[in-house]
Structure formats: structure tokens, C-alpha cells
Amino acid sequence: MSDAVLKLANLNKRFGALQATRDVSLDLYPGEIHALIGPNGAGKSTLIGQIAGNLKPDAGSIVLAGRDITSLSVAQRARLGLGRSFQVSSLAEPLTVKRNVMIAVQALQGHSFRFWKPVHRDERLLVPAMEALERMALTQRADTPVAELSHGERRQVEVACALALKPRALLLDEPMAGLGPEGSAHLTELLEALKHEVPILLIEHDMDAVFRLADRISVLVAGGVIAHGDSAAIRANPQVREAYLGD
Ligand code: ADP
Ligand code: MG
Structure with a gap:
């Protein structure tokens, strides 16, 4: 496998007594969509904030195209090729x-x-x-x-x-939010084509879109990654079904 475009290692972020992300490590490779799923409050947006530079991690590192960007500003990260869309x-x-x-x-x-x-x-x-x-x-x-x-x-x-x-890597925080089935299907198609140009770290609640788009999925629960794998593995994972898919 070629080198990761984006490499997160052991990212931790605490808000007071709340551990919002706990030792989160994940990679984003060229040509892929890596989906990050998890219930509300799991720490997904907090993780995106740390990657984009809006939130300073308490510990851990973020490497973009071989360069450690952990202590750089939002603007510096953007100039080095970190693209993001906003939830609002x-x-x-x-x-x-x-x-x-x-x-x-x-x-x-x-x-x-x-x-x-x-x-x-x-x-x-x-x-x-x-x-x-x-x-x-x-x-x-x-x-x-x-x-x-x-x-x-x-x-x-x-x-x-x-x-x-x-951008070298694109962070999308719930791009399908509020879209009807048609809008969601259209955006899904566009992202499917786009990933060959720029790898995407995708946070999304629309599980049809996630299972169709994601090459790999990481499941975040209470700040920690509880499972990681391709769509088939995540769908079949009993721990995931219980924690997230509502079984
Ligand atoms: P998700 O995006 O997975 O729904 P968030 O990352 O937004 O979750 O939030 C994770 C947890 O951290 C939640 O319990 C949330 O209330 C808390 N949180 C998020 N941002 C802050 C903040 N700036 N100050 C205090 N707590 C926060
Ligand atoms: Mg969020």
C-alpha cells in the first residue's frame, strides 16, 4: 500500500471531565473514502476540529503528506492541502x-x-x-x-x-445531512468519482451512503475507535450493531 496522505496517531482531547477523543489513530490513503461513524456525541466533530486545527489535541500527532502539522494553524494546514467542509x-x-x-x-x-x-x-x-x-x-x-x-x-x-x-485530503462532516434520498444519491455519486482525485475522510450518519461509499470504516463510540474494517466487516460486527446500528 502507498503511504498515507493523512495519518492520525493517538489523538486525545478532553473537555473538563469529558474525554471527547481517546487515543484515536487512523490513516487516509490515496484513492479512498474512509468513513468515520458513531452516535451523536461520540467525538467525530471534535476529531475533525483537531485535524483541521480549530482544536488543539492534548496529545497525539497529525501528519499530512509526511509533514507533522500538529502544531500548525488552521490557515497553515489549509495551505498545506487540508480541505474541509463545515457542518454549518x-x-x-x-x-x-x-x-x-x-x-x-x-x-x-x-x-x-x-x-x-x-x-x-x-x-x-x-x-x-x-x-x-x-x-x-x-x-x-x-x-x-x-x-x-x-x-x-x-x-x-x-x-x-x-x-x-x-486539497491533498478532504474532511467532510455530514455532507448528506438534511438531504432527501435524491440529493443524497446525487452527492454519493459525485463523491464516488471525486475520491480518485482526493481521498476523503467522511463523517456521515446516512448509512446507505456510508456503506456504498466507504472503502474502510472506523467506528467511534465515547471518544474511542471500537471497530475498523470494510463495509462488510462493519455491518457484520456484533459490537458495532449493538453500539450503533441499534440491534
Ligand atoms: P459528534 O460530532 O460525534 O456528535 P462531538 O465531537 O461534537 O460529537 O462531541 C463530543 C463530546 O464532546 C460531546 O459530549 C460534546 O458535548 C462534547 N463537546 C464538544 N465540543 C465541546 C466543547 N467545545 N466544550 C465542551 N464539550 C464539548
Ligand atoms: Mg458532529
Whole structure:
């Protein structure tokens, strides 16, 4: 197997008396979707926060493409190729789809927003933005204000914002949340194609999507990984069924 793009080793995070993540270790390899599942409060978002740099781990390390990023800032990690989407939407409603993605690119490049120069004239922002929109099947919606989009399309724009930064690894926190069966199936297809370009660490409650998409699954319960394996192994694991699948 080739080297892991992202390597988490023994990540620990405590909030007061609560051990939110406990010795969590997992790897993300090129070309794969690694799903992280677990009940509410299991520590999934806390783990994403530690990887992205919003939360400082109490112990453990995070290595991206061979480089230890554990003590780097959110912005430094993003520049080194850590892409993420947010659970809560941060899109600018009145602006077009294209403009939203361009702003995401511009933010990463560390430029302040230049009001005197229309951002849409800037090719350096437009090219990666349009490429990302194409991957998320949104080329036809590029000039549509975000306010006019369906919920599913917004989710696609959020992924496009992360993609436009050309990440080495993508962290997605519940991208299917709130989507109907059709939206969820569409996003599933898009992610299935995307993983060959960028490996994805996927947090998702939609188990149909997880079992269809994930090459590997780690199950987090009360901050610790209780099981790890491919879809078939996780489906069959009695401990997982009891703790999570409701048997
Ligand atoms: P998940 O994403 O798996 O639902 P979270 O990572 O959001 O779980 O939360 C894990 C646990 O940590 C929960 O019990 C939650 O209440 C707690 N928690 C999360 N963030 C904080 C925080 N900033 N301060 C205190 N407790 C927190
Ligand atoms: Mg969460």
C-alpha cells in the first residue's frame, strides 16, 4: 500500500471531565473514502476540529503528506492541502455560486477582500473555482445566486469551496445531512468519482451512503475507535450493531 496522505496517531482531547477523543489513530490513503461513524456525541466533530486545527489535541500527532502539522494553524494546514467542509453553511446567500467559490480560493491565498477590484475579473480565482464547480456538477449554476439553490446544491457548493483549494485530503462532516434520498444519491455519486482525485475522510450518519461509499470504516463510540474494517466487516460486527446500528 502507498503511504498515507493523512495519518492520525493517538489523538486525545478532553473537555473538563469529558474525554471527547481517546487515543484515536487512523490513516487516509490515496484513492479512498474512509468513513468515520458513531452516535451523536461520540467525538467525530471534535476529531475533525483537531485535524483541521480549530482544536488543539492534548496529545497525539497529525501528519499530512509526511509533514507533522500538529502544531500548525488552521490557515497553515489549509495551505498545506487540508480541505474541509463545515457542518454549518458559511455561504454568502446573495452572491453567485461562482463568486462564493472564488472567495474561498482568495481567502486561502491570504489576500484580503479587494472591494475596488471586482473579484470575478481575477483569472487566478476563476479557473480553480470553475474546475471545482465542474467536479461538483454545478457548471450550469455558476452564475446563480446561492439564495436560489436547493439544499443539495448548497452542499455541492460547500464541497466545491474546499475542492477549489486543491486539497491533498478532504474532511467532510455530514455532507448528506438534511438531504432527501435524491440529493443524497446525487452527492454519493459525485463523491464516488471525486475520491480518485482526493481521498476523503467522511463523517456521515446516512448509512446507505456510508456503506456504498466507504472503502474502510472506523467506528467511534465515547471518544474511542471500537471497530475498523470494510463495509462488510462493519455491518457484520456484533459490537458495532449493538453500539450503533441499534440491534
Ligand atoms: P459528534 O460530532 O460525534 O456528535 P462531538 O465531537 O461534537 O460529537 O462531541 C463530543 C463530546 O464532546 C460531546 O459530549 C460534546 O458535548 C462534547 N463537546 C464538544 N465540543 C465541546 C466543547 N467545545 N466544550 C465542551 N464539550 C464539548
Ligand atoms: Mg458532529
